[in-house]
Amino acid sequence: MTTQAEHRMPPASPPAEAGLLPSAEPVRFLDDDGAAAPGDAHGRYERPPSELLRRAYDAMVLGRRFDAQATALTKQGRLAVYPSSRGQEAGEIGAVLALRETDWLFPTYRDSMALIARGIDPVEALTLLRGSWHCGYDPMATRTAPQCTPLATHAPHAVGVAYAARRRGEDTVALVLIGDGGTSEGDFHEALNFAAVFHAPVVFLVQNNGFAISVPLSRQTAAPSLAHKGVGYGVRSERVDGNDPLAVLAVLNDAVESARAGGGPVLVEAHTYRVEPHTNADDDGRYRDHDEVETWKRRDPIARLEAHLRAAGELTDDDVAAARSAAEEYAADVRKRLGEEATGDPAELFAHVYASPTPQLREQAAWLAEELAR
Amino acid sequence: MTVTMGKALNAALRDAMREDETVLMFGEDVGPLGGVFRVTDGLTAEFGEDRCFDTPLAEAGIVGLAVGMAMNGFRPVVEMQFDAFAYPAFEQIASHVAKMRNRTRGAVGLPMVIRVPYAGGIGGVEHHSDSSEAYYAHTPGLKVVTPATVADAYSLLREAIADPDPVVFMEPKKLYWAKDEVSLPVRTSPFGTAEVRRPGTDATLVAYGPAVPVALEAAAAAEAEGRSLEVVDLRTLVPFDDATVASSVRRTGRCVVVAEATGFASVSAEIAARVQERCFHSLWAPVLRVTGWDVPFPPPVLEKYQLPGVDRVLDTVERLQFDDAPDPRFLVAR
Numbered sequence: 001m002t003t004q005a006e007h008r009m010p011p012a013s014p015p016a017e018a019g020l021l022p023s024a025e026p027v028r029f030l031d032d033d034g035a036a037a038p039g040d041a042h043g044r045y046e047r048p049p050s051e052l053l054r055r056a057y058d059a060m061v062l063g064r065r066f067d068a069q070a071t072a073l074t075k076q077g078r079l080a081v082y083p084s085s086r087g088q089e090a091g092e093i094g095a096v097l098a099l100r101e102t103d104w105l106f107p108t109y110r111d112s113m114a115l116i117a118r119g120i121d122p123v124e125a126l127t128l129l130r131g132s133w134h135c136g137y138d139p140m141a142t143r144t145a146p147q148c149t150p151l152a153t154h155a156p157h158a159v160g161v162a163y164a165a166r167r168r169g170e171d172t173v174a175l176v177l178i179g180d181g182g183t184s185e186g187d188f189h190e191a192l193n194f195a196a197v198f199h200a201p202v203v204f205l206v207q208n209n210g211f212a213i214s215v216p217l218s219r220q221t222a223a224p225s226l227a228h229k230g231v232g233y234g235v236r237s238e239r240v241d242g243n244d245p246l247a248v249l250a251v252l253n254d255a256v257e258s259a260r261a262g263g264g265p266v267l268v269e270a271h272t273y274r275v276e277p278h279t280n281a282d283d284d285g286r287y288r289d290h291d292e293v294e295t296w297k298r299r300d301p302i303a304r305l306e307a308h309l310r311a312a313g314e315l316t317d318d319d320v321a322a323a324r325s326a327a328e329e330y331a332a333d334v335r336k337r338l339g340e341e342a343t344g345d346p347a348e349l350f351a352h353v354y355a356s357p358t359p360q361l362r363e364q365a366a367w368l369a370e371e372l373a374r
Numbered sequence: 375m376t377v378t379m380g381k382a383l384n385a386a387l388r389d390a391m392r393e394d395e396t397v398l399m400f401g402e403d404v405g406p407l408g409g410v411f412r413v414t415d416g417l418t419a420e421f422g423e424d425r426c427f428d429t430p431l432a433e434a435g436i437v438g439l440a441v442g443m444a445m446n447g448f449r450p451v452v453e454m455q456f457d458a459f460a461y462p463a464f465e466q467i468a469s470h471v472a473k474m475r476n477r478t479r480g481a482v483g484l485p486m487v488i489r490v491p492y493a494g495g496i497g498g499v500e501h502h503s504d505s506s507e508a509y510y511a512h513t514p515g516l517k518v519v520t521p522a523t524v525a526d527a528y529s530l531l532r533e534a535i536a537d538p539d540p541v542v543f544m545e546p547k548k549l550y551w552a553k554d555e556v557s558l559p560v561r562t563s564p565f566g567t568a569e570v571r572r573p574g575t576d577a578t579l580v581a582y583g584p585a586v587p588v589a590l591e592a593a594a595a596a597e598a599e600g601r602s603l604e605v606v607d608l609r610t611l612v613p614f615d616d617a618t619v620a621s622s623v624r625r626t627g628r629c630v631v632v633a634e635a636t637g638f639a640s641v642s643a644e645i646a647a648r649v650q651e652r653c654f655h656s657l658w659a660p661v662l663r664v665t666g667w668d669v670p671f672p673p674p675v676l677e678k679y680q681l682p683g684v685d686r687v688l689d690t691v692e693r694l695q696f697d698d699a700p701d702p703r704f705l706v707a708r
């Protein structure tokens with residue numbers, strides 16, 4: 001069954017890595033104002049279908065409103081903390097729209113917007129950030145892993161889930177979201193390497209938003225781009241203008257379908273920007289210029305998509321109004337349902353540590369119950 | 375038949391893989407080589423490279439891959455090559471393996487086993503002899519198991535693989551070659567039960583893993599000197615069998631914990647605390663411990679001074695105030 005391993009000197013000229021390297025410039029369809037930009041370098045991508053762009057538009061408008069509502073709720077003490085993804089809507093929504101229901105999403109703490117785009121109830125999605133001990137939704141039912149906080153540690157899980165599915169002959173893909181800072185963590189590299197060696201259908205989407213809390217990208221890497229990190233592992237990589245929804249959708253769809261078709265893992269770097277502070281508790285004036293934020297706000301992904309769709313005659317004033325009012329309704333519902341103090345049953349603390357509690361946990365549960373009964 | 379612990383572990387893996395095709399074995403050199411201790415010998419040949427395979431050399435990646443596969447229908451068993459080489463995986467173990475069920479409110483269980491050859495006694499060089507059980511036992515959500523007998527090695531590993539929760543399976547590497555008469559497959563008592571390996575009346579020696587044979591040898595030697603020592607083998611550190619330990623100590627009235635790991639903030643410290651909480655009124659002397667000194671494990675030249683041996687155990691037993699004299703080491707000057 002097992003063949004003896006072979007080890008040879010490499011050929012004089014190694015096979016070209018060109019097929020793995022990202023394009024020299026990030027893939028873009030739109031310029032900063034939403035007008036058509038010159039085509040992508042590979043010529044490999046097509047404008048996503050209009051119907052998909054319309055769905056993306058509605059979801060991005062909704063996502064942004066939800067995100068603003070969540071930030072507002074921190075001020076009223078209804079959320080313990082909230083890391084905003086405002087300005088990253090193209091990546092958040094694009095990642096979800098590229099996936100089928102049967103695919104898996106591995107989000108971080110920043111990706112609440114992606115959770116609701118995936119159809120997870122917003123109150124469930126915000127459970128963790130409300131300060132609860134659990135993620136709030138059922139990862140098995142939603143095929144969405146709990147939001148991961150220890151940076152990049154969920155990346156090897158995505159590889160495992162994808163590889164497991166492939167082993168059973170399923171065509172499931174796993175997409176894992178990572179920040180620019182997270183690419184410095186060892187688990188990111190181990191995950192890329194494992195994905196390549198096991199040919200696992202995983203898409204790594206690095207949302208390079210310029211900062212890891214206060215630390216700029218220049219302190220994370222000296223590589224030409226984060227996408228270049230794929231080639232050393234044999235992972236095909238791509239760079240995309242992360243604020244260009246057409247480009248993000250085109251590249252992610254291509255990446256997901258290529259992984260699904262057996263092409264192995266793909267690494268995508270989306271160049272974007274964190275226009276809000278790291279979280280509501282951060283003071284970004286200590287480490288960046290406001291001018292820089294303003295420059296990036298002018299590359300707003302929603303405005304760019306809106307301009308493009310209007311110019312194409314695929315979005316009317318009524319459509320825009322409808323999207324906004326749906327978003328308002330959604331936000332009002334979130335506001336109302338998060339109006340009450342988060343509660344929890346302390347007895348449940350002992351319930352899910354193991355499939356069934358150890359004698360020691362039963363004992364401690366009884367002690368706590370006794371204390372509460374006094 | 376005569377079986378070594380290594381062979382019993384190998385048989386447990388083989389039988390589990392035969393019974394359930396979702397059971398996988400992977401790690402470093404576990405494929406054609408059969409693992410550096412040969413515990414996975416022949417598994418790739420029998421089950422193919424899909425079921426028992428080598429991975430890239432990266433422990434966090436190995437454990438992380440296992441997490442994902444356990445989330446998606448498999449029961450992975452992974453081998454950490456040596457105790458101290460599991461540390462790169464510690465973040466995966468502490469933040470994900472241990473917490474996944476809890477942080478998903480019970481929705482995602484991880485039926486996986488992390489096998490860790492551990493502890494000293496085989497003349498290993500630096501970084502090959504750590505007793506790392508306290509790190510795992512201290513982490514809620516993990517079960518921590520360590521066999522001391524050949525039969526337990528088989529049975530506890532089978533139980534670990536079948537368990538719905540993640541199990542850190544600590545294999546005392548100096549016992550890999552220990553032999554016993556066992557007919558496999560064998561089933562011993564389940565997780566959470568300690569075993570009285572030798573009954574006695576004067577004092578209880580509580581031990582686990584590599585310290586169990588030491589405690590038994592000490593008890594045999596003590597008998598010659600007229601002391602009757604009971605030996606309790608914990609078998610599983612988590613869940614812990616308070617009942618068996620406490621009932622033994624209540625009967626004997628004296629207790630020494632024997633462990634190879636360093637003593638400070640250790641499993642042996644936990645055992646001593648639990649015994650005094652439960653047995654205070656039955657104790658004739660303070661609970662004492664024989665552990666490794668609180669120093670980094672000294673590789674083979676000085677190893678014999680680090681490992682708790684029979685003499686040190688017997689010396690400690692004699693400090694249990696049989697003639698009503700307190701241990702002078704613990705007297706505070708007034």
Ligand SMILES: Cc1ncc(C[n+]2csc(CCOP(=O)(O)OP(=O)(O)O)c2C)c(N)n1
Pocket residue numbers: 110149150151178179180181182183209211212213274278
């Ligand atoms: C292993 C680990 N180290 C440190 C932290 C603390 N931390 C939380 S977010 C963050 C910055 C992450 O930056 P990046 O990966 O770029 O993601 P972003 O927040 O920009 O989305 C840090 C350092 C952590 N969560 N995990």
Ligand SMILES: [Mg+2]
Pocket residue numbers: 179180181207208209210211212213
């Ligand atoms: Mg960042």
